[in-house]
Each structure stands twice: as structure tokens, then as C-alpha cells.
Amino acid sequence: MTQLIVNGVARELDVEDDMPLLWALRDVLNLTGTKYGCGVAACGACTVLIDGQATRSCSIPASACAGQQITTIEGLRTGDTLHKVQQAWIAAQAPQCGYCQSGQIMAAVALLNETPSPTDDDIDTAMTNICRCGSYEEIRAAIHLAAAA
Amino acid sequence: MGFQPSRRFAILSGLAAAGTLAVGYALTPFSTLGRARQIAAGDGDFMPAAWLRLTPDNKVTVFVPHGDMGQGTHTALAMMAADEMDADWTLVATEQAPADMAFANGAFAKGYLLGDMSIPQWLNGTTEFFGRKIAEFMNIQVTGGSTAIRLTGALGMRKAGAAARAMLVRAAAEGWGVPESEIAAKASVLTHAASKRSATYGEMAGRAAGYDTPDAPLKAKADYTISGTPRQRLDIPAKVDGTAQYGIDVRLPGMLFAAALCSPVAGGRLKSVDEAPARAMRGVSTVVKMDDAVVVVADNTWRARVALEALKPEWDDGANGSLSSDSIHAGMNAALDKGSFSTDFSEGDAEAAIKGAPRVVEASYKVPFLAHATMEPMNAAAWVHDGKVEVWSGIQDGLGGRAATASLADVPMDAVVMHQLQMGGGFGRRAFSPVLPSMKARHIAQAIAASKATGKPVLVTWSREQDMTQDYYREASVARMKAGLTADGRIAGWLHSFTERHDPPEATRIDYDVADRTARYVSDTNPMPWGPWRSVDHTHQAFYIESFIDELAHAAGQDPLAFRLAHLANAPRHKAALERVAQMAGWGTNEPGRAKGIAMREAFGTIVAQIAEATIGDDGRARITRMWTAADPGEVVNPATFKAQMTGGAIYGLTAALYGSITVEKGRVVEENFPDYEMVRMADAPRHEVAIIESGAKIGGAGEPGTAPVAAAVANAVFALTGQRIRELPLRQFDLKSGGKIARL
CATH class of the missing domain: 3.30.365.10 (Aldehyde oxidase/xanthine dehydrogenase, molybdopterin binding domain)
Incomplete structure (x- = not known):
């Protein structure tokens, strides 16, 4: 049994030690907001926070996250209030198809936790997730908006 | 040059002639409006066209017969309808129209995928599924020239909104016993200034629903209040909190998960595979052998993948095994x-x-x-039960996908229920043809086969590697x-x-x-x-x-x-x-x-x-x-x-x-x-x-x-x-x- 703390709730999963966290979240816990994109940590669609660090959940076993605080897109809001990064994402109208945006938002939350007022260079360095729709300018604007909020 | 609708596009006056296949909003057959109402309208709802519903609580729902993969079509089409209707934009929502002929039009099949010159070869088979009449209408449409916004929007949504407004004005005028010319309609409220009376659109919906639908004139561009102004997209809030449901996110009671491996060479065939190593693994339900693929079904995607990797299928590469870029x-x-x-x-x-x-x-x-590389790899869920084939997937063309599914499952169109979900990117990749072999929806075929083999709903998710190497x-x-x-x-x-x-x-x-x-x-x-x-x-x-x-x-x-x-x-x-x-x-x-x-x-x-x-x-x-x-x-x-x-x-x-x-x-x-x-x-x-x-x-x-x-x-x-x-x-x-x-x- 693997013990996970997901969005503040303790969960017990009967999964193999090598099952990536991504599939444990999606198929076992039905937290489908975290997306599968490449399976090799190349695209960032599966990004979650593990103890506050942006982590590509497709390439880390669930068992390696036991006892750590895992935050997914579903756990970002506080009650009815969206996280300031989510609000900024709406204000900047960042998503197009939206599929990569959970991962983009989680990466941005981690960036802003570390660097509350990031420069464009900071954003270039931290935000390496792929958006196939090409919403990068809107994402950049959203991060600056969230930083100013 | 302005687009002049020909008489063939003139809308609505034929509505009273029940049972005739008249040309409706952008070629929606009138005979299907009743069916659209049956599907989408409740008691007391006003549905002047297949794409517009006004409920007594004053809310407007625009049913959009196109998929939205992030290009904002849903919001833009709703803006066009709401503008002509003079609706309060904050009361307007959109829904994906069901993949049903009741909501179809020529532009639906053609959509925004392609230009406006002729029906491409790979869609012609789709029209065949709809019957000859519709194919003819599509040809009429194509001669006129269209894209989603251009035809569905300019000739359909705008017409529907204008007709709804006219019917609501008439309802207020008759209800209050005053001339229509004295009624103002603005922001979803009808007012008669002289008698200081007002009512919401929703309050007049019931009376308006009894009228024949008029061919109301459209606004001049200078009078637009919503079109041409930047509006927040209606689909975005669900895309920032993880609630937007893409094809890959569908979860059904008792659903199983599958992984697939297709012939590595286009046109190749599965020769043989020893299923035993996969069948012995934890959580695996079955292994499905198809002509051109092996599918492993398990209780989650990871287990299906691990089991699939344990297999060593042998392929007959066919004629293309020596092909190279050079x-x-x-x-x-x-x-x-x-x-x-x-x-x-x-x-x-x-x-x-x-x-x-x-x-x-x-x-x-x-x-x-070039591959499309949509961020969401190809996937589809299917459940074959009670003589029906139900499919859940992100597809660019709902009716085309339904037709393609009917063809894959060898059942009539009526036996297919298509649940069209959000698309994690399309770019042409999520349009499927029942006639062009290269554009076959193989992941849907695999989901159908897996559901038939297990009797359960099955979601097949391609790996990125399959998605990239098995693209068209x-x-x-x-x-x-x-x-x-x-x-x-x-x-x-x-x-x-x-x-x-x-x-x-x-x-x-x-x-x-x-x-x-x-x-x-x-x-x-x-x-x-x-x-x-x-x-x-x-x-x-x-x-x-x-x-x-x-x-x-x-x-x-x-x-x-x-x-x-x-x-x-x-x-x-x-x-x-x-x-x-x-x-x-x-x-x-x-x-x-x-x-x-x-x-x-x-x-x-x-x-x-x-x-x-x-x-x-x-x-x-x-x-x-x-x-x-x-x-x-x-x-x-x-x-x-x-x-x-x-x-x-x-x-x-x-x-x-x-x-x-x-x-x-x-x-x-x-x-x-x-x-x-x-x-x-x-x-x-x-x-x-x-x-x-x-x-x-x-x-x-x-x-x-x-x-x-x-x-x-x-x-x-x-x-x-x-x-x-x-x-x-x-x-x-x-x-x-x-x-x-x-x-x-």
C-alpha cells in the first residue's frame, strides 16, 4: 500500500511501486485535471507540486511521494476562491484548447512561490512546458498579472 | 464585397409547412427542428431554431454544432446570435450540440477545417451517411462559400438571434396590446415606454414559442453591441481548475483502461502475438488482437501499458516495409x-x-x-451494449465522427451515440473520415473492439509514441x-x-x-x-x-x-x-x-x-x-x-x-x-x-x-x-x- 497526501487528504493506494504518480492520480484517484502528454517529462502537461516543487508526475513513482504534500490543479483553490494564478489565467485569457494549462499553472505557481516578481528571463527559464496552441504570450502576461496581484 | 444570401438561404418562412425538408438556418432541415426541441428544450422553453434556447429564467443557451478546440468558435458563434437577439451577454451560455442531424448543417461537416471551394474527397462519404438530400444541400452551401463563422454564424446564428428577437417583440406587443413598433428590446428585457411596462425575454418565452418563426432582418454592422468587441471566452474558467473534461478524462461506471500498439508500418498487419505474458499480469482483463494492432485491457492505463510492453507481436510489414524518407x-x-x-x-x-x-x-x-502532436494524445472510450455503440471522444466533427464510428462498427448511424468531449488540440488530427483509409479513427475502432471483448466500457489511450508514429x-x-x-x-x-x-x-x-x-x-x-x-x-x-x-x-x-x-x-x-x-x-x-x-x-x-x-x-x-x-x-x-x-x-x-x-x-x-x-x-x-x-x-x-x-x-x-x-x-x-x-x- 502506498500512502499519499493529495490536496491535503490522506489516500491509500494499492498500486505497484513503479506506477508513476500521474497514473495513480488519474486512473486510481480519478483526479483527471493532471494531464498525460508525453510520459517522459518532456512536455510538462502532468506537472504537480510536491512539497511546493513543480514536478512532472509522469516520471516519478507514486511510491516515491509517500508522505509528501502533493498538490494538483484540483487542490489549488481555497474554497470557492480560485488561486491568484488561476484568476490571472482567466484575466489574460491564456488557455486555448486548455489541455496543457493545468501543468502550466502548476509550474507558474511554483515559480511565483520561489520568485514572487519574476522577470521575462525568469519566466523563460522556469516555464518550459509545451503549449501546442502557442499561448505563450498570454501565459507570460498571466504570470506578470499574478505577480502583481 | 458583401455576401448576399440567395433565396435558397432565405430562412424560416417554410417552417409552417410541416414535414418538408426546407432549408433552415444555414441549411438545417426544418423537419428536424421538432427533434432538436425534443432533445434540448424543456417545458416552457422557447426554441426558435435548432441552435437557440431561451428558458423562463431568461437564460439563453446557444447550441454550437462545431467542436471547439481552443479557437474560440463557441464563444464567437454565441456572440453573433446574442447580438442579433439583443440578449444580455452575461445570461448567455453555450453547449456542444449533440452529434445529431437535428443540429446539423452543411458547415458542420465541413467546418473550419478547410477552405470554401469544394467538399474534400474525405468528407464525401460522410454526406452519404446523411442521405442524398443533405449532400445536395452541402453542395449548395459550398458553392456559396463558408467556414464555421462565415456560414453557421453569418447565416445561421445571426438569423436565429434576429428571429428570436422578432418573436419576443411580437409576444410583448400582443401581450400588452400595443404596436410592435413601440416595443424596445435590449439586454434581454422588453419594454414599452409609454405604459412603463417591461418583461424579461424569459417571461415572454412561452408566448413567443407559439409563433411561426419569421425571417427577420439582420442588424447593420454599426448596430452591433457584442460582435466586434473583445469578450472573455466562455470555455476558459473550466480550463484553469481541472474541471474541463477532455476525451481522455472520461470515467464511466465499471470502465476499463486500454493501451494499444499499432503496426509500425503503415498498411502492415499483425501476424501473431503470444498473449500469455500480458494475460498473466496484475489487473489485465484481456488482450484483443486486431488486424493491425494489439490492445491490452486492464484496470488502469499503467497496468495496460506495462502488460503491452511484455508482448512481442510479429508484424507483416506489407508493401511499405522498405520505405524511407530518402x-x-x-x-x-x-x-x-x-x-x-x-x-x-x-x-x-x-x-x-x-x-x-x-x-x-x-x-x-x-x-x-509533419505530425500534429496534439497535446492530448488520441484516445476514445466505447461501450457496446443493448444494440448500441456509445463513444466518448474529442472529435472535430461530431456527425463525421458518428458516421465514421458507424462504419467502423458496421452498424447503422442510429445505433451510434457520440459524446463529443473537449479536445486537447485538434489542428486537423481529430477529423475522421469513413471513406479515406488514412483518416480512419483507429483508436475508436480499438475501443469498440475492446468493449466488445469485455462487455464493459473501455477507454483506449494512445501513448505519445503511438500518437506520433501513427498519425496521418x-x-x-x-x-x-x-x-x-x-x-x-x-x-x-x-x-x-x-x-x-x-x-x-x-x-x-x-x-x-x-x-x-x-x-x-x-x-x-x-x-x-x-x-x-x-x-x-x-x-x-x-x-x-x-x-x-x-x-x-x-x-x-x-x-x-x-x-x-x-x-x-x-x-x-x-x-x-x-x-x-x-x-x-x-x-x-x-x-x-x-x-x-x-x-x-x-x-x-x-x-x-x-x-x-x-x-x-x-x-x-x-x-x-x-x-x-x-x-x-x-x-x-x-x-x-x-x-x-x-x-x-x-x-x-x-x-x-x-x-x-x-x-x-x-x-x-x-x-x-x-x-x-x-x-x-x-x-x-x-x-x-x-x-x-x-x-x-x-x-x-x-x-x-x-x-x-x-x-x-x-x-x-x-x-x-x-x-x-x-x-x-x-x-x-x-x-x-x-x-x-x-x-x-
Whole structure:
């Protein structure tokens, strides 16, 4: 049994030690907001926070996250209030198809936790997730908006 | 030029004639309105057209018969309906219309995928499923010309909104016993000033529902209050909190999860596979052997994948097992050498004009195959039960997908229930054809087979590797361009020879003044599966045409912008777009170490003039630092999403120009995942300034036109900077410092 703390709730999963966290979240816990994109940590669609660090959940076993605080897109809001990064994402109208945006938002939350007022260079360095729709300018604007909020 | 609806498009007055197949809102058959009401309307709801529902609580729901994959179509179409209706925008919501004929129209099948000239071959089979009448209507529509916004919006949504407004005004007038001319309708409220009475639209819905639907006049553009203003997209809130449901997210009671491995060679067959290793593994339900694939079904995706990896299937590669990119390109060149051309278009005598010109310029270009690489890999859930086939998937064309599913499952259309979910990217990849083998929805076929084998709903999710190696691709192609130049630097004769012609037919058109022009092509040069890819044939044709125009400009010793303008005396909109973008970019001046390239393409009714600014990185590769676009779509509905489509479309094109290449060895696609098939990311994304020119011409598309000119603008910028002419994509294979090739693709 693997013990996970997901969005503040303790969960017990009967999964193999090598099952990536991504599939444990999606198929076992039905937290489908975290997306599968490449399976090799190349695209960032599966990004979650593990103890506050942006982590590509497709390439880390669930068992390696036991006892750590895992935050997914579903756990970002506080009650009815969206996280300031989510609000900024709406204000900047960042998503197009939206599929990569959970991962983009989680990466941005981690960036802003570390660097509350990031420069464009900071954003270039931290935000390496792929958006196939090409919403990068809107994402950049959203991060600056969230930083100013 | 304004679009004049012909009488065939005149709407609604035939509604009273029950049972007749009249032409409804943008060709919705009237006989189906009753069915639409049955599906979507409750008691007391007012549904004046298949796409519009007003409920007593004053809320308006717009049923959109097109998929939205992020291009903002749902919001834009709702804006058009709400504007004519004078509805309060905050009370308007959209829903995906069911994949049901009740909500169909010609534009539905054709959608925003392709241009407006003719029904492409791969959709014709779809129309067959709908019956001959509809196919005829589609042909009527196509003659008129359409895209989602242009037809569904301009002739459907607007008409529906105007009719609803007229019926509500009549209801208020009759209810209050006053003339209709004294009723004001604004922001979902009806008022009669003289008697100080007012009611919400919802309160009048019941009375209005009893009326015949009138053919109400449309607003003049000057009276628009919603169209043309930037509005927040209605689909975005669900896309920032994880609640938007994509095909891959569907979860059904008792659902199983599957992984699939397809024949690595297109057209190959499964010879044999020992299922035992997978069957022995934890959580595995079954192994399904198909003609061209093995599918493992388990209680979660990971277990299905691990079990699939334990299998060692043997494949019969069939005829394509020795195919390679080199052999494909050699075949293309041989076909061009042989010269058995079909004529694309021909005006005047191009060859004679070139022969008579004092200078002749020739160049050959080449582009590779491209994958779509939607962020959400292909997936579908199916549940075969009680004589029905239910499918959940993200598809660009609901009815087409339903028709394709009926064909795959060998059941009638009526037995198929299609649940159309959000698409994590489409770009042409999520359009399926029941007739064109390359565009078969194989993941849907696999889900159906897996559900049949287990009796349960099954979600098949392709790995990224399957998605990339089993795509239907933007074709690789070769073009040979030849033109004459007069002594005073004008083009005399244009001869464009190329391989493979798909859609849209106008993708080879040139807007420049050249009297003698021919485009011709050879077909069937290779068996790689083809499918539409954002902007379709414009992607490479724009690269060929606009690169070659640049070459001609330099050969004539002229500035590339001035050369283009000099050949556009009869194309004022194109000229205006180029002049605008040149002004925005400061054409003619460059920062040290940077240079600009220009290109222009009209695609899907929108003219896009682009300038790219290039620099050379330390690694010798091109980097695009800034871009400018001036786009003339005639008219714009939602300027915010239009701009996002221009910048996003440009990134899609830039990824292809800089990095995109799918290669083939021994019949197998070599690139399997993003490390091999790199994408433009944040740090590579240029700053991009967009200007919209509303010339008042017939409204054009947004999703695809921005992709078309990028490669040429980039290659032309590289030439301006380095003097090295790029005639082969992608750019990453060239070291622009040494002038050599650094990677062989």
C-alpha cells in the first residue's frame, strides 16, 4: 500500500511501486485535471507540486511521494476562491484548447512561490512546458498579472 | 464585397409547412427542428431554431454544432446570435450540440477545417451517411462559400438571434396590446415606454414559442453591441481548475483502461502475438488482437501499458516495409522528372512567357512530413451494449465522427451515440473520415473492439509514441518553381510544379499580377497516410510561393516588399495588409545582428501579411525574436480570440519551420516523442504584434490563416540576415554561421 497526501487528504493506494504518480492520480484517484502528454517529462502537461516543487508526475513513482504534500490543479483553490494564478489565467485569457494549462499553472505557481516578481528571463527559464496552441504570450502576461496581484 | 444570401438561404418562412425538408438556418432541415426541441428544450422553453434556447429564467443557451478546440468558435458563434437577439451577454451560455442531424448543417461537416471551394474527397462519404438530400444541400452551401463563422454564424446564428428577437417583440406587443413598433428590446428585457411596462425575454418565452418563426432582418454592422468587441471566452474558467473534461478524462461506471500498439508500418498487419505474458499480469482483463494492432485491457492505463510492453507481436510489414524518407523524396523527384502532370490551374502560356523572358529564375524546395502532436494524445472510450455503440471522444466533427464510428462498427448511424468531449488540440488530427483509409479513427475502432471483448466500457489511450508514429501526416513534398523576369523587373510567366495536391484547391493561387501562370502536380508519390494539418496545403505552398517571390525580388534587385507591392496593383486588400505590417515592423531598418523577412498569404478568406525578425544563436541556428502580423479577415467577431489565433497559429507554423520533421526508415516513423520532435517553447516564442484590418469584405477564418506564411517569412529573414537561401525545412538542419548543414534529417 502506498500512502499519499493529495490536496491535503490522506489516500491509500494499492498500486505497484513503479506506477508513476500521474497514473495513480488519474486512473486510481480519478483526479483527471493532471494531464498525460508525453510520459517522459518532456512536455510538462502532468506537472504537480510536491512539497511546493513543480514536478512532472509522469516520471516519478507514486511510491516515491509517500508522505509528501502533493498538490494538483484540483487542490489549488481555497474554497470557492480560485488561486491568484488561476484568476490571472482567466484575466489574460491564456488557455486555448486548455489541455496543457493545468501543468502550466502548476509550474507558474511554483515559480511565483520561489520568485514572487519574476522577470521575462525568469519566466523563460522556469516555464518550459509545451503549449501546442502557442499561448505563450498570454501565459507570460498571466504570470506578470499574478505577480502583481 | 458583401455576401448576399440567395433565396435558397432565405430562412424560416417554410417552417409552417410541416414535414418538408426546407432549408433552415444555414441549411438545417426544418423537419428536424421538432427533434432538436425534443432533445434540448424543456417545458416552457422557447426554441426558435435548432441552435437557440431561451428558458423562463431568461437564460439563453446557444447550441454550437462545431467542436471547439481552443479557437474560440463557441464563444464567437454565441456572440453573433446574442447580438442579433439583443440578449444580455452575461445570461448567455453555450453547449456542444449533440452529434445529431437535428443540429446539423452543411458547415458542420465541413467546418473550419478547410477552405470554401469544394467538399474534400474525405468528407464525401460522410454526406452519404446523411442521405442524398443533405449532400445536395452541402453542395449548395459550398458553392456559396463558408467556414464555421462565415456560414453557421453569418447565416445561421445571426438569423436565429434576429428571429428570436422578432418573436419576443411580437409576444410583448400582443401581450400588452400595443404596436410592435413601440416595443424596445435590449439586454434581454422588453419594454414599452409609454405604459412603463417591461418583461424579461424569459417571461415572454412561452408566448413567443407559439409563433411561426419569421425571417427577420439582420442588424447593420454599426448596430452591433457584442460582435466586434473583445469578450472573455466562455470555455476558459473550466480550463484553469481541472474541471474541463477532455476525451481522455472520461470515467464511466465499471470502465476499463486500454493501451494499444499499432503496426509500425503503415498498411502492415499483425501476424501473431503470444498473449500469455500480458494475460498473466496484475489487473489485465484481456488482450484483443486486431488486424493491425494489439490492445491490452486492464484496470488502469499503467497496468495496460506495462502488460503491452511484455508482448512481442510479429508484424507483416506489407508493401511499405522498405520505405524511407530518402526513397520517398527520390520518388517525388523521379515523378517530377517524368513530367506526367495534372493541371492545377493554367492561365495564358507560362512556358512561352518564361522562354521569352530575358532572365529565368528557378529553384527547388522541399518539406518533410509533419505530425500534429496534439497535446492530448488520441484516445476514445466505447461501450457496446443493448444494440448500441456509445463513444466518448474529442472529435472535430461530431456527425463525421458518428458516421465514421458507424462504419467502423458496421452498424447503422442510429445505433451510434457520440459524446463529443473537449479536445486537447485538434489542428486537423481529430477529423475522421469513413471513406479515406488514412483518416480512419483507429483508436475508436480499438475501443469498440475492446468493449466488445469485455462487455464493459473501455477507454483506449494512445501513448505519445503511438500518437506520433501513427498519425496521418502533413505530406512531405517537393516543388520546382520557375519564372521569367522582364528587363524592368516584372514577373513574366510563373510555372509551379509540385507533388501531391490535397486541400484547399486554392492553396497554390498567387495574388500577384502574372498573366501567364501554371500550377501542375503529380500525385500518389508515396503511401504515407495523409490528413489535414492546420492550414492544410497552404503550409507548404505558402513556403514555396512566398520564398520564390522573395528570390525573384532579389534577382530583380528590388526590395522584397516593394517587389510584392508592385505586383499587387489589382489586389488592394493584399497591398494594404503588406503596407500595414511593414509600417508596424519598421521595414527597412534593422537592429545589429537581426534582419526581417516578409511573406503574405490569403487562406480561408483571411489575408495575413507577416514579418519575422531573425537572429543567429551561438549554436548557429536561427532564432525568431519578433513577429508582426497584419490580418484582414474582412470582419472580426471576437478580436481577442482572433489575435490569439494569429499568434498561436504563428507558433504552430514556427515550430514546423524551425524544428518539424517526421522521417521514415524501413517503413517506420523515426520520431516518437517530443525530444525527437521539438516544439517552440516559451523561451523561443517571439514577441508578436497583431493588427486586424476590418476591410468589410466577406468574413474570413481565424484558426488556420496565421500558420500559412510563417515558414516563408522566417526563411526570407534568414536570407536577409545571412544571404543563405533556405529551400528545405526545417531550419534546424542548417548551421547559419558556417553556411553548412549540421544535421541530416
